[in-house]
Amino acid sequence: MPHISSEYKNRRDTVRSAVERAERFVLAEDYRGYDPYDALTSPVFRVIRSRPRIVRRGAQQVLRRLPVNVRPLLGIRKGRNPVTLGLGLQAWALLATAMPAERERYAAESARLVGQLRDVASPNWSGACWGYDFDWETRDATVRAFTPTVVATGFVTNALFTAHDRLGTDGALALCESACVFVTRDLHRTPGADGSFCWSYSPVDRGRVLNATAKGSRLLAQVGAETDRPELFDDARRSLRFVVEHQRADGSWPYAIDDPRSWADNFHTAYVLDALAEYAQRTGDDAFAEATDAGWRYYRSHFFEDDWLPKYYDTSRYPVDCTAVAQSLLTLCRFGDVSTALRIAEWAVTTLQRPDGGFVYRIGRRRVNRIQYMRWSTAWMLLGLAAVLAAAGDA
Numbered sequence: 430m431p432h433i434s435s436e437y438k439n440r441r442d443t444v445r446s447a448v449e450r451a452e453r454f455v456l457a458e459d460y461r462g463y464d465p466y467d468a469l470t471s472p473v474f475r476v477i478r479s480r481p482r483i484v485r486r487g488a489q490q491v492l493r494r495l496p497v498n499v500r501p502l503l504g505i506r507k508g509r510n511p512v513t514l515g516l517g518l519q520a521w522a523l524l525a526t527a528m529p530a531e532r533e534r535y536a537a538e539s540a541r542l543v544g545q546l547r548d549v550a551s552p553n554w555s556g557a558c559w560g561y562d563f564d565w566e567t568r569d570a571t572v573r574a575f576t577p578t579v580v581a582t583g584f585v586t587n588a589l590f591t592a593h594d595r596l597g598t599d600g601a602l603a604l605c606e607s608a609c610v611f612v613t614r615d616l617h618r619t620p621g622a623d624g625s626f627c628w629s630y631s632p633v634d635r636g637r638v639l640n641a642t643a644k645g646s647r648l649l650a651q652v653g654a655e656t657d658r659p660e661l662f663d664d665a666r667r668s669l670r671f672v673v674e675h676q677r678a679d680g681s682w683p684y685a686i687d688d689p690r691s692w693a694d695n696f697h698t699a700y701v702l703d704a705l706a707e708y709a710q711r712t713g714d715d716a717f718a719e720a721t722d723a724g725w726r727y728y729r730s731h732f733f734e735d736d737w738l739p740k741y742y743d744t745s746r747y748p749v750d751c752t753a754v755a756q757s758l759l760t761l762c763r764f765g766d767v768s769t770a771l772r773i774a775e776w777a778v779t780t781l782q783r784p785d786g787g788f789v790y791r792i793g794r795r796r797v798n799r800i801q802y803m804r805w806s807t808a809w810m811l812l813g814l815a816a817v818l819a820a821a822g823d824a
Contacts, residue, residue, distance in 0.1 A: 440771040441821050444814050447778040448524065451811040454786030455803070456538075460514055461507040462803020463500050465790065468492040469564040471503040486566035498800045507803070511549050511559040512584045516808035518542040519588035520815040522595040527818035532596075539592045543600050546585060551577040554632070556610030558582045568690070570634060578631040579616060582608055583644025590651045605652050609661060612645045625671040627686070637686040639672050640697040643704035646672070654711035662712055669708055672701060673720040680727030681743065693743050695732045696756040702728060706763055725764055732757070737772050749792040751781060751806035755813030762820035774817045777810065 468474060468489040477484050492499070518539055525535040550557045558577035565572050572578075586608045593601040617629035619637055628645040630636040646665040653661030676682055681693040682701050705721045708714070731743040739757040741750050754777050761770040781788045787801035788810045801807055 437768070437771065437821075440775045441818070443778055444771065444774045444817050444821075445528075447774075447782055448811065448814045448818060450782065450786035451788070451807060451814065452524075452786075455517060455807060455811060458507070458803065459509070460517055460803065460808070461509050462513070462801065462807070463498065463505065463507055464510060464561070464563065465493040465802055465805050466561070466565045467500070467505055467508060467563045468503075469566070470508070471500075471505045473503045482566060482571060485571070486568075489566050496796055496798045496800070508562045509549075510562050510804045511546060512561070512581050513804045513808045514542050514546055514549070515559075515585035515588035516804070516812045517588075518546070519591045520808075520812040522588070522591045522598075523812070523815040523819040526595055527815065527822070536596050536598070539596055539598050543589065543592060543598050543604070546589065547600065547604060549575075550604075551575045554611050555614040556612075557604045557607035558611040558615070559585045560631075569636070572631070572633075576631060576633065577611065577615075579612060579628055579641050579645045580630065580638075582611065583641070583648060586648045586651075587644075590648075590655075593655075602652075602655060605648065606656065609649055609652050612648060613661075613664060616645065621671040621674055623670075625667050625674060627671045628668055637688070638684065638690075639675060639682050639686065640684070640700040640704075642668050643672050643701045647704040647707045650708040650711045662714075665708060665712070666714065666716065669705065669717060672705075673717055676720055676724065680723035680725075681731070682724065693731075695728075695739055695741055695743075695750075695753040698724065698728050698732065699756045699760040702760055703763055728760070729764075729766075733769075737769050738776070739773060747792070747794040751788050751790060751802075752809045754781065755806075755809035758813035759816045762816045767817070767820045770817050771821060774814055778814075781806075781810070 466489055469485060474488055477488060521535040521539045525532040551560050554577060559581045560576045560578055561581060563574050586605045589601040589605050592598040612628065615632040617635050618626040619635060620626050627637045628642045630638050630641050646668040649661040649665040653665060675686055682698055683691040683693060684697055702721065702724050705717050732740050734740055734746050739754045740746050741748050741753050754773065758770045758774055783789060783801060788806040790798040790800045790802055790806050
């Protein structure tokens with residue numbers, strides 16, 4: 430057995446203690462919380478719903494950037510986002526692995542969440558699917574509450590599949606199978622080269638967002654592997670080929686294609702890498718190994734300052750964002766860099782965790798936004814820390 434340093438053990442113990450505090454907070458709130466993008470749920474802002482979209486989006490962006498939480502004054506209530514339920518579900522499945530003595534408790538909570546995710550699936554589509562629990566504005570459209578997206582559906586189904594894979598939770602795989610019907614029937618396909626294609630972000634747009642497509646591909650690969658359905662593998666491979674076709678020469682990926690949103694950032698890059706790695710694991714197909722290696726090298730060398738501190742963009746340290754930090758933990762563990770993940774986790778606990786167990790939103794160049802957002806910061810960090818504990822084990 431390899432030698433375990435005292436520093437490694439201390440970091441692991443720090444992470445476990447932080448997970449326990451975050452778990453108590455999330456369960457006490459019953460997964461409810463504010464969100465950076467929930468401005469349009471305010472009764473005060475109802476008067477702007479008939480205004481041009483730029484006005485509504487402006488209100489959303491102003492509230493997201495305020496360092497003081499004025500949501501109670503605006504009549505905004507804490508919401509229960511399906512993605513938050515998914516992040517919690519995935520965290521419990523990983524913690525059941527990390528802490529076998531607590532497996533029964535985590536399995537029971539996982540079973541409860543699977544039932545709740547079934548209940549909050551968006552109705553009137555071809556299969557199970559999920560969206561956010563509030564209206565929100567993109568650059569191009571108004572997205573109504575519970576309009577399903579492949580992103581929200583991808584987060585939820587990845588959690589469901591993890592619960593099935595690690596805990597055998599009843600009903601989890603069936604929801605994933607149903608979600609495959611939503612992806613393959615309700616999302617638009619934009620063709621690429623040689624039979625490749627891109628999934629649309631939602632059934633009501635035709636945006637070409639690479640990490641979103643990768644999430645749909647991952648779901649099909651997971652279910653295809655579990656149910657022996659080659660047609661799902663085929664769609665997964667063709668849609669991931671679109672993603673790989675648009676990888677830049679340096680190994681990075683733009684957020685979107687033929688779109689002003691051409692930047693590369695930490696967590697959206699990591700989503701692509703995780704999807705490619707999951708596809709290879711589930712299918713045994715190494716067709717994208719070269720692209721994955723190039724993307725990992727770019728990610729590891731450009732999104733960490735001093736080789737460990739997660740950056741939001743490849744060009745700037747700030748903002749230090751909770752989701753970027755949490756996803757860094759997941760991706761580093763996925764690619765075997767557990768020591769760096771432990772170092773980041775220890776720093777994150779010391780720097781970002783609040784006394785109540787939640788996590789602050791982000792650190793800017795000049796100030797810290799200490800608002801606790803359940804989906805964006807706390808649930809993501811709970812999952813990221815759970816992944817670190819599961820990967821660190823006793824090794």
